[in-house]
Amino acid sequence: MSAQFTDVGSDVPPAFRTVGAHVAYDGVPVLDGVSIDIPVGQTMAVLGPNGSGKSTLMRAMLGIVPLTSGQVLVHGVPLRRFRSWRRIGYVPQRLTAGGAVPATVREIVASGQVAARRRLSFATRADRAAVEEALETVGLADRARDSVRELSGGQQQRVLIARALAGRPDTFVMDEPMAGVDAENQRALAGTIARLRDLGATVVLVLHELGPLEDVIERAVVLESGRVAHDGSAPEPTGECARPGHEHQHPHPDPNDPARAATETAPANLIRLEVPGRD
Amino acid sequence: MTELLQYEFMRRALVAAVLVGLVAPIIGTYLVQRRLALLGDGIGHVALTGVALGLLTSTSPVLTAAVVATAGAVLIEIVRVRTRTSGDVALALLFYGGIAGGVLLIGLTPGASNATLVSYLFGSVSTVEEADLWVVGVLAAGVVGVVAVFGRELFVLCQDEEVARAHGLPVRFLSVLLAVTAALTVVIAMRVVGVLMVSALMIVPVAAAQQLTKSFRVTMLLAVAIGLLSSLGGLTTSFYADLSPGATIVLLALAVYGAAVAAGGVLRRASGARSPRAHGPGAGVPAGTMPQTDRGRVKP
Numbered sequence: 001m002s003a004q005f006t007d008v009g010s011d012v013p014p015a016f017r018t019v020g021a022h023v024a025y026d027g028v029p030v031l032d033g034v035s036i037d038i039p040v041g042q043t044m045a046v047l048g049p050n051g052s053g054k055s056t057l058m059r060a061m062l063g064i065v066p067l068t069s070g071q072v073l074v075h076g077v078p079l080r081r082f083r084s085w086r087r088i089g090y091v092p093q094r095l096t097a098g099g100a101v102p103a104t105v106r107e108i109v110a111s112g113q114v115a116a117r118r119r120l121s122f123a124t125r126a127d128r129a130a131v132e133e134a135l136e137t138v139g140l141a142d143r144a145r146d147s148v149r150e151l152s153g154g155q156q157q158r159v160l161i162a163r164a165l166a167g168r169p170d171t172f173v174m175d176e177p178m179a180g181v182d183a184e185n186q187r188a189l190a191g192t193i194a195r196l197r198d199l200g201a202t203v204v205l206v207l208h209e210l211g212p213l214e215d216v217i218e219r220a221v222v223l224e225s226g227r228v229a230h231d232g233s234a235p236e237p238t239g240e241c242a243r244p245g246h247e248h249q250h251p252h253p254d255p256n257d258p259a260r261a262a263t264e265t266a267p268a269n270l271i272r273l274e275v276p277g278r279d
Numbered sequence: 280m281t282e283l284l285q286y287e288f289m290r291r292a293l294v295a296a297v298l299v300g301l302v303a304p305i306i307g308t309y310l311v312q313r314r315l316a317l318l319g320d321g322i323g324h325v326a327l328t329g330v331a332l333g334l335l336t337s338t339s340p341v342l343t344a345a346v347v348a349t350a351g352a353v354l355i356e357i358v359r360v361r362t363r364t365s366g367d368v369a370l371a372l373l374f375y376g377g378i379a380g381g382v383l384l385i386g387l388t389p390g391a392s393n394a395t396l397v398s399y400l401f402g403s404v405s406t407v408e409e410a411d412l413w414v415v416g417v418l419a420a421g422v423v424g425v426v427a428v429f430g431r432e433l434f435v436l437c438q439d440e441e442v443a444r445a446h447g448l449p450v451r452f453l454s455v456l457l458a459v460t461a462a463l464t465v466v467i468a469m470r471v472v473g474v475l476m477v478s479a480l481m482i483v484p485v486a487a488a489q490q491l492t493k494s495f496r497v498t499m500l501l502a503v504a505i506g507l508l509s510s511l512g513g514l515t516t517s518f519y520a521d522l523s524p525g526a527t528i529v530l531l532a533l534a535v536y537g538a539a540v541a542a543g544g545v546l547r548r549a550s551g552a553r554s555p556r557a558h559g560p561g562a563g564v565p566a567g568t569m570p571q572t573d574r575g576r577v578k579p
Contacts, residue, residue, distance in 0.1 A: 048355045059441075062445045080463075082447070083447065090446070099312040101485065101495055101498050102310050102494060104493040104494040104507070107494055114432055115446040115447055115448070119429070145494075147494070189577070
């Protein structure tokens with residue numbers, strides 16, 4: 001029934017593999033040869049300054065923007081031939097969750113099952129249970145019958161997350177899910193993501209800052225000008241560095257170092273990464 | 280009312296009005312959600328070229344209009360996606376091309392003049408023939424069928440195209456399907472209200488309904504009710520008061536819209552006074568036709 005949480009064997013292909021992914025908008029390169037593997041079950045953050053290509057990488061991984069060259073494989077299948085879309089839960093970066101016609105929170109959340117349900121079928125008990133569970137997970141069960149327009153920005157963001165949960169996918173892709181969500185709900189969402197990780201889900205997040213997700217993130221990829229500038233353990237901001245709007249310093253391997261691939265744990269030098277504060 | 284039904288032409292007109300009142304708001308709900316409210320108008324203008332082609336070639340104008348309008352709908356999707364033309368500019372191109380093509384072809388038709396076009400511009404529900412009714416009936420069934428099968432996917436597409444892609448939905452196919460379905464709806468409504476007002480029956484009932492609703496499904500159902508009320512009420516009124524049927528139908532729908540705006544305001548004030556929830560940032564803000572104003576907070 002559910003695509004969720006298949007057993008991870010030793011020969012399971014990575015949830016996402018990008019091979020020399022290039023993306024250009026109107027001839028301007030945004031992704032400049034990104035090759036990463038994201039193994040099944042990993043919780044990974046994509047970090048980087050504005051314009052570094054982190055959202056584009058995520059959109060390219062899902063085929064929302066086309067590659068100019070390179071390849072994306074999703075669960076071992078080239079994107080073009082990938083059909084198991086019910087395994088994917090996508091949370092877009094949006095200010096609002098609604099269209100121009102009113103829609104209730106439940107309607108939006110239930111629409112997340114579109115890839116999992118057949119045409120001309122009614123919602124099964126399991127479908128409805130999944131919607132209720134998603135609503136409870138983000139703490140909006142009591143708002144299910146309200147129009148999304150009546151919700152605050154942070155609540156609408158949680159609706160989008162619940163929509164991704166409702167299809168019971170095992171692979172999540174979230175584009176700044178914490179944007180506009182207040183501190184208390186950020187902690188609640190971090191708990192949700194930790195729970196997904198514990199259940200064996202793959203979670204890829206584009207983030208501005210690690211914030212309350214710091215303890216959940218297993219791996220951080222930092223993009224700079226469309227290239228991978230750091231790939232390894234999550235940078236750990238402490239004290240003054242944890243304040244938004246400052247400059248981070250992250251260890252990363254020297255790109256010219258021939259032993260680069262093996263240096264994940266031994267940073268060769270430091271790069272400066274600006275993490276703009278949210279206004 | 281019984282007097283109305285004694286006339287053969289009125290019986291046919293009423294059937295046509297029911298089909299239009301039923302089908303137009305259904306597809307209109309998706310168009311409004313996708314912010315393509317004027318797509319119906321653009322396709323209506325193209326349908327005029329189809330009508331003229333039918334008159335020129337002595338085939339059923341409704342049939343040729345359906346074919347040409349469908350081609351126009353596919354064309355607009357291609358123009359929107361493949362060229363650097365935004366949706367509204369692509370629509371404008373369609374408006375001009377459709378009208379110009381219609382006038383040009385009518386000029387080539389022996390025995391027809393621009394006056395022939397007028398019945399299609401403003402509708403002539405009283406001249407609906409039985410053959411028209413069959414075409415309209417089949418098209419209406421087709422539109423309802425498309426929504427029944429693809430409704431869930433169309434909802435996601437119209438809500439957020441990017442999310443539709445991330446669900447692996449066939450976005451291009453669904454976009455064309457929606458445009459073609461809108462084109463068929465236009466042709467259905469053309470005989471009743473005319474191509475100039477064709478999209479009024481797709482959009483106005485939806486605009487009225489969403490003043491009063493919270494859910495997509497209820498909006499669609501209420502819009503259909505308003506569409507049926509307007510088309511049947513307008514047609515009956517025009518029969519007794521000797522008015523233009525198309526114009527009466529559209530004005531009645533607009534009157535319902537006005538009443539819905541007023542009623543919606545009263546309802547929201549009433550529920551705002553009672554509901555403890557209404558102290559949030561969105562409280563008391565009318566959920567009108569401009570919903571995308573962000574009332575959320577970014578900071579805690």
